[in-house]
Amino acid sequence: MNEILARMPGMTPSRSPEPRERETAVERTRERILAAAVAEFGAKGYSGARTAGIAARAGVNAQLITYHFGGKQGLLDELRRRWQERQAAAPGAEAPFAESVRAHLDATLDDPDWARLVIWQALGDCPFTDEDDGRRQTEQRQALMAEAVRRAARRQEAGELRAGLDPRFAVLAAYAIVFAPIAMPQFVRDLFGTDPLSPELRQLLAAQLVTLLTED
Structure with a gap:
């Protein structure tokens, strides 16, 4: 033919x-x-x-x-797996604190849909495949947070973070500031008078967070 x-x-x-x-x-x-x-x-x-x-x-x-x-559940499971890979690839304890903050801001604000998905998950709108999957996901999240606190404590011992600061607060403050332009865009816009995803605001947030957590 x-x-x-x-x-x-x-x-x-x-x-x-x-x-x-x-x-x-x-x-x-x-x-x-x-x-x-x-x-x-x-x-x-x-x-x-x-x-x-x-x-x-x-x-x-x-x-x-x-x-x-x-x-739909299979899609969510694959996205969870990819998010864990993204987290694993994020700058670790070897990166200077200011560089780590900027990298996390960039990773979050460059891809706001991913950040919104994480926020929905934090609010509990993220079902698990079964009970075992729920337990695994909870353990992985807790392990991630525990490692973040350990990194903050090591930075504090090395003099990168302010003395007397609770490492858990340092981690919470970092997450809150990094996700604020996604979670509370209207507040951020009203406070700073600019696009919550703008490069200018990103630079300001990174600098102020570093100042908050590193200077006495």
Whole structure:
């Protein structure tokens, strides 16, 4: 048939995609769905989000969400896994405190949909697959917080953080300031008179947080 089409004027034979091309197309579809899920969950929370809304954002048939991820819960589980990878890749104790603060602000405010998803999760709108999954997620979160407090304590011992400061407060203050432009954009806009996601405000917040936690 292809030989016949090739001899016909204006006709070219169709070509079946190579396996690598198919894999690339599938991966692109998965990534579009995941990006759409972050936006939908960030805007509406897990409870308010709908598979149809995610599919519309991604420009795909809703059945592809079930095929690739098993449904809305599967999407959330994959996003949780990716968030843990992002956290693991964040600057650790070896980075200077000011650099670590700027990096966390950049990571949070460069991708506000992810930050909103984290806020929804902190408010409890983030169901677990089952009881064991809930226990694992809780333990992982507690371990993350415990390590953050240990890092703050080590910075304090090294003279990076102000003496007499409770390391737990240092961690809480850092999280509160970093997420404030996402969690309370109207307050931030009213206080500073600028876009909560603007580079200028980002620089101010980083500098003031460092001043708060490092200077006596």
